[in-house]
Amino acid sequence: MNFELTKEQEMTRKMVRDFAENVIQPRAIDLDVKAEFPEDIFKEMGKLGLLGIPFPEEYGGVGGDTITYALAVEEIGRVCGGTGLSYAAAVSLGSSPIYYFGTEDQKQEYLVPLAKGEGLASFGLTEPNAGSDAGGTQTRAKLEGDEYVINGEKSWITNAGYARSITVTAVSGKREDGKNIISAFIVPADTPGLTINSNYDKMGVRASNTCEIILEDVRVPKENILGDPEKGFGQFLYTLDGGRISIAALAVGIAQASLDRALAYAKERKQFGKTISNFQAIQFKLADMAMEVELARNMVMKAAWLKDQGKPFTKESAYAKLFASETAFRSANQAIQIHGGYGYMREYEVERYLRDAKLLEIGEGTSEIQRLVIARQLGC
Amino acid sequence: MNIYVLLKRTFDTEEKIAINDGRIDEEGAEFIINPYDEYAVEEAINLRDEHGGEVTVVTIGEEESEKQLRTALAMGADKAVLINTEDDLEDGDQFTTVKILEAFFEGKEADIILAGNVAIDEASGQVGPRLAERLDIPYVTTITSISVDGETVQIERDVEGDVEKVETSLPLLVTCQQGLNEPRYPSLPGIMKAKKKPLEELELDDLDLDEGDVEAKTKTVDIFLPPEKEAGKVLEGEIDDQVKELVSLLRNEAKVL
Ligand SMILES: Cc1cc2nc3c(=O)[nH]c(=O)nc-3n(C[C@H](O)[C@H](O)[C@H](O)COP(=O)(O)OP(=O)(O)OC[C@H]3O[C@@H](n4cnc5c(N)ncnc54)[C@H](O)[C@@H]3O)c2cc1C
Ligand SMILES: Cc1cc2nc3c(=O)[nH]c(=O)nc-3n(C[C@H](O)[C@H](O)[C@H](O)COP(=O)(O)OP(=O)(O)OC[C@H]3O[C@@H](n4cnc5c(N)ncnc54)[C@H](O)[C@@H]3O)c2cc1C
Numbered sequence: 083m084n085f086e087l088t089k090e091q092e093m094t095r096k097m098v099r100d101f102a103e104n105v106i107q108p109r110a111i112d113l114d115v116k117a118e119f120p121e122d123i124f125k126e127m128g129k130l131g132l133l134g135i136p137f138p139e140e141y142g143g144v145g146g147d148t149i150t151y152a153l154a155v156e157e158i159g160r161v162c163g164g165t166g167l168s169y170a171a172a173v174s175l176g177s178s179p180i181y182y183f184g185t186e187d188q189k190q191e192y193l194v195p196l197a198k199g200e201g202l203a204s205f206g207l208t209e210p211n212a213g214s215d216a217g218g219t220q221t222r223a224k225l226e227g228d229e230y231v232i233n234g235e236k237s238w239i240t241n242a243g244y245a246r247s248i249t250v251t252a253v254s255g256k257r258e259d260g261k262n263i264i265s266a267f268i269v270p271a272d273t274p275g276l277t278i279n280s281n282y283d284k285m286g287v288r289a290s291n292t293c294e295i296i297l298e299d300v301r302v303p304k305e306n307i308l309g310d311p312e313k314g315f316g317q318f319l320y321t322l323d324g325g326r327i328s329i330a331a332l333a334v335g336i337a338q339a340s341l342d343r344a345l346a347y348a349k350e351r352k353q354f355g356k357t358i359s360n361f362q363a364i365q366f367k368l369a370d371m372a373m374e375v376e377l378a379r380n381m382v383m384k385a386a387w388l389k390d391q392g393k394p395f396t397k398e399s400a401y402a403k404l405f406a407s408e409t410a411f412r413s414a415n416q417a418i419q420i421h422g423g424y425g426y427m428r429e430y431e432v433e434r435y436l437r438d439a440k441l442l443e444i445g446e447g448t449s450e451i452q453r454l455v456i457a458r459q460l461g462c
Numbered sequence: 463m464n465i466y467v468l469l470k471r472t473f474d475t476e477e478k479i480a481i482n483d484g485r486i487d488e489e490g491a492e493f494i495i496n497p498y499d500e501y502a503v504e505e506a507i508n509l510r511d512e513h514g515g516e517v518t519v520v521t522i523g524e525e526e527s528e529k530q531l532r533t534a535l536a537m538g539a540d541k542a543v544l545i546n547t548e549d550d551l552e553d554g555d556q557f558t559t560v561k562i563l564e565a566f567f568e569g570k571e572a573d574i575i576l577a578g579n580v581a582i583d584e585a586s587g588q589v590g591p592r593l594a595e596r597l598d599i600p601y602v603t604t605i606t607s608i609s610v611d612g613e614t615v616q617i618e619r620d621v622e623g624d625v626e627k628v629e630t631s632l633p634l635l636v637t638c639q640q641g642l643n644e645p646r647y648p649s650l651p652g653i654m655k656a657k658k659k660p661l662e663e664l665e666l667d668d669l670d671l672d673e674g675d676v677e678a679k680t681k682t683v684d685i686f687l688p689p690e691k692e693a694g695k696v697l698e699g700e701i702d703d704q705v706k707e708l709v710s711l712l713r714n715e716a717k718v719l
Contacts, residue, residue, distance in 0.1 A: 089532050093653045096533075101647050131650025144650040 094150050098157040107161040113289035114434050120165055120289060121244060128199015133172060137181055141189050142197035148386040152331035159335025163438025164289025166335060170328035171240035176203030179249055179321045183309030192247050192268055201246035206236035206295055207318055214451050217315060219264055223252035230267060232300040242293035243280045245271050251314055265314040268306045275300040286437030323396050325446045326403035330382045333406035333442045337378060340417035340435050341371045347421055364420060371413045378406035397459040404452035407442035414439045463515035467506045468577040470496040471523050471530040475582055484685040495530045498578025500645040501638035506576050507538040516540045522562055524548040535656035536648030542661040550666045555678040556588040562676055564596040565669040575635040579604050594635035602628050604639040
């Protein structure tokens with residue numbers, strides 16, 4: 083057992099924290115108010131290598147591990163949930179499936195620029211009528227000669243408005259037992275027939291770009307199928323297992339920020355002649371927050387470590403995502419409570435933490451779905 | 463160019479610092495590269511990129527200082543040297559530091575040595591100039607701009623808010639002031655590469671020094687916090703009357719006139 087980070091991991095955390103505090107934090111309120119995606123910040127993050135952490139150098143990455151990546155997500159999430167979500171989605175959902183399942187050609191063409199931070203990619207799984215039940219995909223892909231023709235609709239796809247390519251899932255045939263075969267396809271964002279709208283007015287993670295995608299007779303070469311044509315479903319389940327670690331890390335960031343703000347405020351704010359940190363009612367809240375943040379972080383680190391060791395991590399990443407996202411929501415809620423009326427004001431930021439944290443209980447598998455995943459792992 | 467940077471590990475004054483018995487509690491403190499030394503690292507990398515050569519960062523410290531050296535390597539320095547005095551020295555002062563550095567630089571043929579203007583912990587601002595004296599090379603403090611052309615060096619330095627232009631020559635020691643540059647963040651590829659860069663560890667022995675040679679010349683007698691600031695006084699009324707009152711207060715109450 084060793085709970086110590088490596089020097090590289092610590093240096094990365096320090097660098098990302100400095101970058102987040104100096105570059106992102108001053109703009110966080112404004113990005114939220116205007117629901118503006120900070121494209122320039124992503125360019126800078128790309129230059130620093132943040133978008134290539136868990137990918138090897140031969141694919142333009144930096145050869146870091148999942149732990150390092152999770153630390154980076156936490157630090158970005160600590161100052162801006164929206165930027166954090168777009169960062170986590172870019173790496174875990176946009177780039178990772180191409181790294182896990184792509185052919186050498188696909189990696190060279192699509193992964194290298196992503197890992198170098200020269201572009202972003204999206205992952206289009208969710209549809210208007212297929213959310214938690216992602217297997218219920220209605221998008222269809224038909225092979226015509228050397229091309230697949232794709233028709234369908236995708237909802238709430240992160241970063242699609244700024245993406246170079248979008249990996250979409252679609253039904254490509256039927257198995258002998260009558261079940262749908264789901265495959266994944268890499269669709270360059272400029273392919274004719276692809277319409278990307280970002281008209282959603284979101285509750286939180288407003289700095290993150292979220293899009294609706296319509297595919298009308300979108301033609302991609304046969305080679306753009308990602309990985310095993312028959313195993314698209316299993317592939318995206320694996321992708322989501324990895325993505326959950328990053329959503330959990332993001333949640334830890336928001337929970338930590340909630341604690342930091344609440345603690346600092348409680349030590350300053352005086353009522354009844356004392357700072358409110360003297361009141362046991364406030365102390366107990368802070369104690370619970372501190373404990374839960376630490377427990378959530380430990381679970382994230384363990385899930386990331388398991389992934390890095392090549393061991394199974396499905397159950398642990400579900401624990402991490404479920405516990406951390408619910409911790410983030412509770413912590414943000416208590417941070418507002420401790421701030422009293424000030425906490426209800428945008429300027430104090432804790433109300434944004436709550437709005438941002440809520441998404442983490444929904445995206446990449448709702449809390450209910452995490453419990454289903456865990457129960458299934460228990461053999462139910 | 464043979465470029466050296468003097469770097470110190472200090473606590474982060476922007477993070478919480480606890481004081482116990484007049485001493486800073488190291489347990490809870492965060493440690494960083496002395497911010498002025500970060501300017502030195504950045505400038506050294508820029509000079510190397512422009513003129514070629516090698517950047518070596520040197521620190522006198524303990525095992526823990528490796529972190530700050532690795533960070534400088536991640537920013538782009540080529541080599542690092544840790545002069546580890548953990549086992550040999552209890553306390554040292556600026557004399558100690560300069561004596562060790564003097565021994566280290568013997569035979570090194572440095573073209574330029576960059577240091578911070580001050581270290582934010584003890585803020586003596588002495589190490590740079592004293593080392594230059596010992597090495598018998600020119601030095602310029604608090605620089606905000608530097609350009610090297612052959613042996614000639616053009617420098618701008620901050621003199622209490624004004625700019626002084628200085629022309630000097632290599633070899634040279636400079637101390638870096640805020641405004642010189644914007645230190646880069648160590649990039650992820652930089653952090654990964656830093657792992658493989660050479661980091662040499664030396665002890666006093668390796669420099670042919672023993673404890674007696676470097677014994678501090680000063681003693682810390684007492685450490686105390688500055689007195690709490692008292693509320694100021696705002697004068698009111700006609701300007702003429704205010705001036706009269708001010709003069710009388712300075713004479714009779716503050717007794718500075
Ligand atoms: C900001 C944002 C960004 C997103 N980014 C992406 C993206 O990049 N790519 C992508 O593909 N998708 C993305 N999504 C979609 C997200 O993954 C889905 O919203 C999520 O999976 C839930 O699906 P749904 O919204 O259709 O809800 P539904 O599946 O309709 O769920 C509604 C409710 O029913 C519950 N429920 C459903 N099934 C069960 C069950 N079997 N047992 C118990 N309860 C159940 C759910 O837990 C939930 O509470 C994003 C969503 C948002 C809001
Ligand atoms: C939208 C809005 C509308 C409002 N409208 C009005 C209005 O019309 N008129 C009006 O007069 N006010 C109004 N208020 C003010 C509101 O009543 C106060 O915000 C509220 O009473 C809390 O006071 P506070 O914000 O100063 O928080 P604080 O009193 O500073 O409380 C901060 C935290 O400390 C806790 N705390 C404080 N003392 C103790 C203690 N002894 N023991 C344990 N915990 C303690 C609190 O419960 C809270 O969690 C409004 C506020 C808002 C946000």
